[in-house]
Amino acid sequence: MIRAVAHGFCIYGFLLFMQVSALAGTPISDIAFHPSEPTAVWNGDFSVVAHSMDHSSPNRKIHFDPLKTGMFRIRGLTFHPNGKYLALAGGSPGTKGSILILKWPTGEVVANQHLDSDWLTCIAFSHQGAQLAVGSGSSDILVFEFMEADHSLDQKQILQGHAGSVMDLLFNETDQWLVSGGSDRSVKIWNLEQGELHRTYAHHTGIVYSTALRPSQANSAGLPFYIATASTDQTVRIWQPEIGRMVRIVRNHHTELFSVAYHPSGNWIASAGKDGVIRYIDANSDQILKSIEAHDDWIYALSFSPNGKWLASGDWKGNVQFHQVSSDPSQEKTNTQP
Amino acid sequence: MKPRSSLFRCDGINRRDFLHAGLMTGLGMNMADLLRGRALASAPSSATRSAKAKSCILIWLDGGPSHLETFDLKPDAPVEIRGEFKPIATDVPGIRISEHLPKTARIMKHVALIRSMTHAFGNHNTGSHYLLTGNKPSPVLEYPSMGSIYAQQAGLEKVLPPYVAIPEGVTYAGSGYLPATYQPFSLGGDPSKPDFRVRNLNPPASLSLQRVERRREMQQFLDNVKRSTEESPIDTPLDTYYEQAYALLTSPESQAAFALEKETPRARERYGRSRIGTGCLMARRLVEHGVGFVTIVDKGWDMHTQIFKNMPDALFRGSGKLPSLDQAYSGLITDLHERGLLDSTLVMLMGEFGRTPKINDRAGRDHWPRAGFVCMAGGGVKGGQVIGSTDAYGEAPSENPVHPEDLAWSTLSLLGIQPDFAYQAPNGRPIQWVKGGRTIEGLT
Numbered sequence: 001m002i003r004a005v006a007h008g009f010c011i012y013g014f015l016l017f018m019q020v021s022a023l024a025g026t027p028i029s030d031i032a033f034h035p036s037e038p039t040a041v042w043n044g045d046f047s048v049v050a051h052s053m054d055h056s057s058p059n060r061k062i063h064f065d066p067l068k069t070g071m072f073r074i075r076g077l078t079f080h081p082n083g084k085y086l087a088l089a090g091g092s093p094g095t096k097g098s099i100l101i102l103k104w105p106t107g108e109v110v111a112n113q114h115l116d117s118d119w120l121t122c123i124a125f126s127h128q129g130a131q132l133a134v135g136s137g138s139s140d141i142l143v144f145e146f147m148e149a150d151h152s153l154d155q156k157q158i159l160q161g162h163a164g165s166v167m168d169l170l171f172n173e174t175d176q177w178l179v180s181g182g183s184d185r186s187v188k189i190w191n192l193e194q195g196e197l198h199r200t201y202a203h204h205t206g207i208v209y210s211t212a213l214r215p216s217q218a219n220s221a222g223l224p225f226y227i228a229t230a231s232t233d234q235t236v237r238i239w240q241p242e243i244g245r246m247v248r249i250v251r252n253h254h255t256e257l258f259s260v261a262y263h264p265s266g267n268w269i270a271s272a273g274k275d276g277v278i279r280y281i282d283a284n285s286d287q288i289l290k291s292i293e294a295h296d297d298w299i300y301a302l303s304f305s306p307n308g309k310w311l312a313s314g315d316w317k318g319n320v321q322f323h324q325v326s327s328d329p330s331q332e333k334t335n336t337q338p
Numbered sequence: 339m340k341p342r343s344s345l346f347r348c349d350g351i352n353r354r355d356f357l358h359a360g361l362m363t364g365l366g367m368n369m370a371d372l373l374r375g376r377a378l379a380s381a382p383s384s385a386t387r388s389a390k391a392k393s394c395i396l397i398w399l400d401g402g403p404s405h406l407e408t409f410d411l412k413p414d415a416p417v418e419i420r421g422e423f424k425p426i427a428t429d430v431p432g433i434r435i436s437e438h439l440p441k442t443a444r445i446m447k448h449v450a451l452i453r454s455m456t457h458a459f460g461n462h463n464t465g466s467h468y469l470l471t472g473n474k475p476s477p478v479l480e481y482p483s484m485g486s487i488y489a490q491q492a493g494l495e496k497v498l499p500p501y502v503a504i505p506e507g508v509t510y511a512g513s514g515y516l517p518a519t520y521q522p523f524s525l526g527g528d529p530s531k532p533d534f535r536v537r538n539l540n541p542p543a544s545l546s547l548q549r550v551e552r553r554r555e556m557q558q559f560l561d562n563v564k565r566s567t568e569e570s571p572i573d574t575p576l577d578t579y580y581e582q583a584y585a586l587l588t589s590p591e592s593q594a595a596f597a598l599e600k601e602t603p604r605a606r607e608r609y610g611r612s613r614i615g616t617g618c619l620m621a622r623r624l625v626e627h628g629v630g631f632v633t634i635v636d637k638g639w640d641m642h643t644q645i646f647k648n649m650p651d652a653l654f655r656g657s658g659k660l661p662s663l664d665q666a667y668s669g670l671i672t673d674l675h676e677r678g679l680l681d682s683t684l685v686m687l688m689g690e691f692g693r694t695p696k697i698n699d700r701a702g703r704d705h706w707p708r709a710g711f712v713c714m715a716g717g718g719v720k721g722g723q724v725i726g727s728t729d730a731y732g733e734a735p736s737e738n739p740v741h742p743e744d745l746a747w748s749t750l751s752l753l754g755i756q757p758d759f760a761y762q763a764p765n766g767r768p769i770q771w772v773k774g775g776r777t778i779e780g781l782t
Contacts, residue, residue, distance in 0.1 A: 066591065095594065095597060183676055232681055
């Protein structure tokens with residue numbers, strides 16, 4: 001049961017902050033915004049919680065029967081690009097991986113895939129929505145073809161190369177490349193057309209917990225795609241994966257990092273980790289623009305809303321905060337002190 | 339004469355004796371009894387702060403493992419001290435450990451090896467009390483173990499218990515002056531056995547879940563009758579304990595967490611199929627399912643005789659304590675690391691004391707609390723280092739002595755618990771979790 005909706009409001013300069021205490025003791029490992037509705041969802045035990053950003057509807061919780069679905073723990077969730085489906089990854093650690101695809105907003109389970117491997121740790125839809133990739137605790141990445149017509153999931157590829165858990169993954173905007181980060185401290189770039197490992201980056205010296213893709217507005221001039229990765233080595237690194245270049249390293253975090261997210265404008269990056277602080281980074285430099293002491297526990301999940309007006313953060317205790325970005329993010333640098 | 343089990347300690351106190359003494363009734367309680375104690379518990383305090391570790395696995399080598407045969411060898415000491423084992427290099431330049439821990443040697447980059455643990459209690463029970471609670475043994479007060487303190491702080495809202503002992507707790511791994519509800523939930527059996535079943539989690543074969551359900555309904559009915567006739571703060575939530583016990587018994591989450599048979603053969607082999615190996619694998623599963631503190635008890639380290647045979651070989655070649663520990667410990671650390679869990683999981687390896695530097699006339703070593711080792715890894719600990727050292731013969735710390743108070747202080751701090759918090763006992767007396775400790779220098 002959701003304990004309380006809005007815990008409190010607080011003004012951080014130009015940022016409005018609202019906290020939702022959702023599930024006591026359930027670490028929030030992923031948050032996703034609906035691509036077109038003002039809705040955010042995050043994981044719970046045997047459930048997901050949906051929160052309406054405009055309060056047009058009360059918070060609701062969609063439950064699953066773990067025995068039927070095999071979903072004992074949810075680790076990752078993502079919306080289909082058309083907003084009609086929500087996909088969940090998880091399972092039972094060391095026992096079984098499970099993928100659930102729910103019809104949105106009804107929550108009806110339309111696909112349920114069980115894998116006799118380890119649990120699944122992360123999930124991503126391709127930008128066209130035809131592919132679904134999941135990372136496993138057993139180090140494999142599985143790519144499925146998702147058919148909307150009959151909601152079928154057909155396994156297309158197994159990408160093997162990580163030497164430990166896959167912690168996060170994403171598709172580039174052409175769906176040609178898949179980027180993954182792992183507990184083996186590597187970032188790997190996979191060529192999906194050939195089903196092969198294209199490149200491995202071993203620059204990080206800690207677990208790569210999170211990956212984020214720079215949105216298209218920022219590289220519409222035909223530039224290679226950029227990604228950001230966050231690691232327990234206390235750095236955020238920005239890459240041009242195709243050409244094999246680490247563009248930038250952002251230090252000065254002084255804490256182990258678990259999550260990174262690009263603002264839809266592409267000009268900002270948010271990072272967070274063990275110290276509960278959210279840091280806003282200028283994507284075009286290595287400058288930390290602003291630090292906000294947001295949570296009193298480890299932050300595991302960050303997500304910007306598609307319109308860029310909200311940043312959601314989730315912590316180990318089960319608290320989710322929404323930070324309203326009330327000014328043009330591109331002006332942040334001039335409005336704040338580093 | 340009945341052969342004496344190698345799992346006995348030299349003082350002859352085993353669990354049965356202990357239960358007879360009536361000191362550990364919590365472990366013999368049934369599930370509802372265990373949960374009922376909650377009514378007497380103080381509400382979890384706010385004495386927590388941001389944690390570097392979210393969970394803790396304590397591997398307890400019961401009986402007192404020899405530091406001179408494991409992690410603090412003295413190859414240059416006289417023959418009556420140095421023993422038969424040779425040191426080997428590890429993956430950290432300058433750190434050398436026993437030749438019988440070759441797999442552990444490859445994971446020392448994750449480990450902070452404390453070689454200067456020291457205290458003055460050379461008896462198993464007093465030594466265990468000191469190490470497990472961080473408080474000197476007192477004739478009038480039994481202090482809570484670190485696991486029970488964690489349970490008190492974490493609360494009991496989840497289906498899975500916050501503190502689990504594999505296969506069961508040892509003396510002074512319990513709740514001490516805290517309510518019995520913070521005792522560890524004991525598996526009650528050896529998980530390495532093929533017919534292993536978690537005690538209290540699986541109803542007896544003769545008792546079907548339907549019958550459990552009927553009993554629960556009957557309990558609810560009786561409880562409603564009772565509530566309609568009387569109200570008291572202790573009695574009112576009686577049904578809650580049964581509900582919690584029922585939830586644990588029937589919850590898919592708990593069934594999944596303990597389902598060791600679901601692990602792949604590769605995972606089983608990585609840890610080894612020994613008692614300590616399967617215990618470590620179970621601990622990893624429990625941590626992944628949200629259990630915060632797991633104690634694995636490995637008995638049989640009280641080696642007063644034939645230590646150089648018993649440690650590596652015992653009954654047959656490779657069947658001794660060190661090979662199984664080597665496999666289990668290295669497997670656990672490696673697996674946690676590969677699964678991205680080591681960062682949030684503190685792993686401790688220790689016993690109640692070290693062993694005498696001088697080899698006795700039975701080719702064994704006796705109790706020696708003045709020097710011992712503790713291995714700490716993960717959970718914010720800086721690995722690949724040695725903290726403290728002992729003198730040339732391994733008799734006493736030569737630099738940076740670490741006391742049990744310091745160990746408990748550091749452990750609780752890593753778990754986000756304020757170690758000097760004063761708990762309000764039911765009689766109104768404030769008692770600090772740990773008195774007089776300090777954070778171990780250089781540990782994080």
